Amino acid sequence: MTGRLPFELPRLGIGTAPLGGLFEEVTEADAAATLRAAAREGIRYFDTAPRYGHGQAEDRLGRLLAPAGVTAPLISTKTGWLLRPRPDGSPGEVVTDWTESGIRASVESSLDRLNRSSLDICYLHDADNFPEDVRRTAYPALRALRDEGLVRAIGFGMNHSAPLAAYVAEFEVDVVLVAGRFSLLDHDALATLLPLCLRTGTEVVVGGVFNTGLLAAPSPGAMFNYRPVPAPTLARARRCGELCAEYGVPLAAAAIQFPYLHPAVSSVVVGCRSAAEVTSNATASRFPVPAALWRRLADEGYVPGELVPA
Structure with a gap:
């Protein structure tokens, strides 16, 4: 879609929470190999946040992107939370800070770790339960940073679509990042958020x-929305995989490409912790998915009927 952004979002990006050690540690060598694989695949959009490994993900991007051969990277990060190190310099707690000074300090520290003079996108991170703080200080502070040129585009990033929709309705929002709420197993963002973004030009x-x-x-040890998967959800995921297999399509290909069925969606970011995952996900993003499969998935509730290609 053509929206508010002063640049075009790449269709596929990499989420860097795994490079910050989400669920398990990633070595420096593996992080570097992950970014080299991204360069080989032509991927140049990377989403990160100070909270990913207490700044480790941002720091790794800042140090490793150029040696990896990634050209003209587009980076989004997040604000609203400050890293409070211990006296010995080791990572400490992460605290919310929606004040003007807190937002500026967070952005400036991200710029230092990322080794950049400006950010392409900055999201207010997990601001679900802080509407008054957002209204009073956080959003005006982020907008001021955009006006100054320290940030090119601003928005909100979170795991729940209802508060995202409320913020899009109230504020001028360039772009939103919604995680886990528009997938083959969860269509929550379709109810309000995506139609609203389409009307407002919010990417x-x-x-x-x-x-x-x-x-x-899909396996008994898999995680579902950051928790061990319930048996009925596991069965549903496995059934989705069986339907894809009937058409010779990897489940991952349908999962990655599903969001593109909605015209409001500009980009998908997928977390990767290794070169192999980058290559696999990039391949899945290009794998041909026939319209007949989308129709079959719609018949069993994995795809909203109105999004099935003609």
């Missing part, structure tokens, strides 16, 4: 298309 980045791993590899 949408979708994360969490695997619902924390379940749709990448």
Whole structure:
């Protein structure tokens, strides 16, 4: 879609929470190999946040992107939370700070870790329960940083679509990142958020298309939305995989490409912790998915009927 952004979002990006050690540590060598694989695949959009490994994900992007050969990277990060290190310099707690000074300090520290003079996108991070703080200080502060040129585009990033929709309705929002709420297993963003973004020209980045791993590899040990998967959800994911297999399509390909069926969606970001995952996900994003499969998935409730290609 053509929206508010002063640049075109790449169709596929990498989420860097795994590079910050989400669920398990990633070595420096593996992080570098992950970014080299991204360069080989032509991927140049990276989503990160100070909370990913207490700044580790941002720091790794700042140090490793150029040596990896990634050209003209487009980076989104987040604000609203400050890293409070211990006296010995090791990572400490992460605290909310929606004040003007807190937002500026967070953005400036991200710029230092990322080794950049400006950010392409900055999201207010998990601001679900802080509407008054957003209204009073956080959003005006972020807008001022955009006016100054420290940030090119601003928005909100979170895991719930209802508060995202409320913010899009109230504020001038360039782009939103919604995670886990527009997938083959969860259509929550379709009710209000996506139609609203289409009307307002707010671009949408979708994360969490695997619902924390379940749709990448449905198994009893998989995670679903950051928790152990319930048996009925596991069965549903496996059934989705069976339907895809009937058409010779990997489940991951349908999961990654599903959000593109909605015209409000500009980009999908997928978390990767290794070169192999980058290559696999990039391949899945290009795998041909026939309209007949989308129709079959719609018949069993995995795809909203109105989004099935003609």
